[in-house]
Amino acid sequence: MLKKTIILSMGMALALGVVQAQKKAPAKKPSATAVAPKKEAAAKPAAAPAKLGDGTRFIEKVTRKGDEIIIPYEKYELANGLTLVIHEDHSDPVVHVDVTYHVGSAREQIGKSGFAHFFEHMMFQGSDHVADEEHFKIVSESGGTLNGTTNRDRTNYFETMPSNQLETALWLEADRMGFLLDAVTQKKFEVQRATVKNERGQNYDNRPYGLASEYAAKTLYPYGHPYSWLTIGYIEDLNRVDVQDLKNFFLRWYGPNNAVVTVGGDVKPAEVISLVEKYFGSIPRGPEVKKMSLPAPVLESDRYVSYEDNVRFPLMQMVFPTVPNYHPDEVALDCLAEILGGSNTSLFYQRFVKAQNALQAQVYHPAFELSGEFTVTVLPFPGKGLADMEKMVRETFVEFEKRGVTDDDLKRFKANYEVQSIEGLASVSGKVSRLASLQTFTGNANYSVKDIEAHRKLTKEDVMRVYNQYIKGKKAVITSVVPKGKTDLVAAPNNFTPDGSKYQAPADEYKGLVYNKAKDNFDRSKRPAAGANPVVNVPDYWQDKFPNGIRAIGTYTDELPMTSILMSVKCGHRMEALDPTKAGVAQLVAGMLEEASEKYTAEELSSELEKLGSSISVSAGNNEIAIEITALTKNLDATLRLAEQRILHPRFDKEDFERLKNQQLEGIANQANQPVAIANAVYNRLLYGEGNILAVPTAGTVKTVENITLDDVKKYYKDYFSPSLTSLVVVGNVTGESIMPKLDFLARWKGEKVKRAPVQLTPKIEKTRIFLVDKEKAPQSEIRIGYIAMKYDATGKYYKAKLMNYILGGAFNSRINLNLREDKGYTYGARSGFSGSDIAGPFTASAGVKGNVTDSAIIEFIKEIKLYADKGITPEELEFTKRSIGQSEALKYETQIQKAYFLGQIIDYGLDRNYTQKQNEVLEKIARGEINMLAHNLLPVDKMNIVVVGDKASLKDKLVKLGYEVVELTKDGEVVEGANFTLPVMPKPEPARNPKTAELPKHSQDKKMEP
Structure with a gap:
């Protein structure tokens, strides 16, 4: 496993082209209101x-x-x-x-x-x-x-x-x-x-x-x-x-x-x-602690172990014992894992995923203080035997022996290490964590100097040597996880049982321990006073616009020699409302954009990016297709040339499409076994109603994805992937003047002006019901409680609702979490919150709880929500909310991703430059009465859906006793046969208003629907 470094010697820095920490900004600098460039403390004489x-x-x-x-x-x-x-x-x-x-x-x-x-x-x-x-x-x-x-x-x-x-x-x-x-x-x-x-x-x-x-x-x-x-x-x-x-x-x-x-x-x-x-200083020293050291496990033969699980795909994992972290061979083993199965250019990806033998295939090398574990994981498609997968793994090792290690392999590995090293400098928490880890395990907080040297000196011969020493012909633990009732799929019968007959317990470490408290000359019970509030500078930013409608926003920061570009095309799942029978096509479009382009195969594109240490990822969500481009600024030009190919010149190969479609279908089927995914899908279906695209998962359903053809993917890309729906966020050590010419390929992007799919209405909830989905013998239950609330706004009702919810379920010390987790021990965590966008989103309270307390957990959820709606916030809670949210401003803009999120909000919602100042004013002025009114109006406990995914046999009678109507649903969200309930349907849109009078036609005045 690669470790993020926090030190670069100049010898390596020059080889890698890393800029110096004191490098000055280009001619045009950010205004005085911007966050100051991150400079390390000036060098001083090494004296105490x-x-x-x-x-x-x-x-x-x-x-x-x-x-x-x-x-x-x-x-x-x-x-x-x-x-x-x-x-x-x-x-x-x-x-x-x-x-x-x-x-x-x-x-x-x-x-x-x-x-x-x-x-x-x-x-x-x-x-x-x-x-x-x-x-x-x-x-x-x-x-x-x-x-x-x-x-x-x-x-x-x-x-x-x-x-x-x-x-x-x-x-x-x-x-x-x-x-x-x-x-x-x-x-x-x-x-x-x-x-x-x-x-x-x-x-x-x-x-x-x-x-x-x-x-x-x-x-x-x-x-x-x-x-x-x-x-x-x-x-x-x-x-x-x-x-x-x-x-x-x-x-x-x-x-x-x-x-x-x-x-x-x-x-x-x-x-x-x-x-x-x-x-x-006054805390007494504890017993001495000696460094542990144990010999690596020795396997005289392959050990097979298996178990049955409620899964769709079988899984095979092979683990070879290797070396502890910081061992001289660790870096070479990391490189070997990367070559074999660390990316789309790897042998395992090509042989298993690309060839459609498996949904996933990975190789990685986690190393710990006492040992390392070279690990191969393969997730084949349903029905494929794991014995065949094991055979293919061993054949792939032989293929690697014949192929050997190439110069490009090393170049990609070292470039990836360089980027990880620099990314480790992004936040003070990252740097502190690295220093702490190195000091704890090596006694030398400056150990990264040695780590860098080890990466710099790594050779092809080193990688082949560790392969021959630790993997070739060596024995492994082979774990098989198979669907219930499918034991015939295991790689081999279990042949090993742990033997404790020769185990000798170590000496008792806990005899004679005494609790000695510190003795002080000051009062520890007195909480320290805070110093003066720090001055927080909101990032300054530039804005620009291309002639084809693309909006751009960015900020200059030289904290890292990297540039991140977030490109958002506002189409996504929402545009599938125009043809719901093809739901899931946006996700397929995103996947196809990561495959071959007109000039490059997918492998060639990935290889070139890896050699640069760059990444271009594409994903689809409800409201957008998002492209994230990250590069060392020295490699930005080359990265953008590849981005042009990936974004604007996809090849849309039929073979790639069939593979991605098959993977998406299998992924959808796999979700049917996962309680969290089931709960979220059923919850959304109930909230948004039949006919609303947001009632359908982003990936679509088996039925809708089976309908999608390659022509559908091309049509979606042509019709909706448009510059008129596109915005850009740029954060890095580049100015607006320097980056815009580099993005000229986007300015040349032709496309029709596209309107987003209209906002769809959602059904009202007449009364609170419990919807139960059976997850047989599940040890835990997933609970979702909520309704469709409102859309996002930065300083109005939505923002105030977020303030209102903070003490109910928005913080660790919220009422809901303290009750269900800290007081009752029902859950690992419980929460509530609003999640609107430019369309109305839900208020949701949620938790995963122990199965045998599901009914009690629902009682406590409803009790806390109702109490807050009826009685509101206390003066002490209001002060806590104001202090907590107000002082957190200092943490908001430290990293590149935090700055990008801030700028993304501005461009997505057309926010004022000073909107954060307005938020602070709202926070400062909001009174208890307004919070209480919001709680009363926005927490309708008698009109919320309650979704429970858990073991029906042990739950149903208990849930019925709560006094709510209990409706049984299938994992797909369908009403169980015989239930007296009809799934909610998306209401029909209102008749068009008269553009002159803005009045509704007479016959529909009494039938207004709330969005």
């Missing part, structure tokens, strides 16, 4: 600050030397062993704080799996000086974002905040490092145990192929090896443990000497050091 606390040790200061492009940082170690890394970057008023503990599921024991991840959840449940749920609340109301993640080897916690909230972030992290355990209660333990079970159910047990990695892990690694179970753990282990087990885990692994605190952004190092010493 004048003042350090007792026991704090200066380790190193990495600065720019000569023309290097690096991420400067300073590194220190406190007396208690805590490592501190600081990166200074004043380009945006943002700070990112990351605390990484060198403990993941690899530190767990047999019978107690899932502890590391479970503990991650507990770290958000309050500490001595931070109340339950306050961590999320404090960060949110400060305008920040936060999260935590756990993997096999580490657990990290992080906040991105406005820079005036630095001290608050450090105070919060220190409090849970040093003062957690007394705040851990049995109730919190039980709620989070239920939440983790829900997470497992949602992401593993109730997800197609969700258990494949679990089967592979316990088959690949010896019994008792810490990688032989997944980070999520086993349900039976979670049921077995108690609060004291959890506390012992914290005491053993969560000491400051096993942690790295990394702080980056708009900060002053001296201030960071002082604050870290204050809040972390």
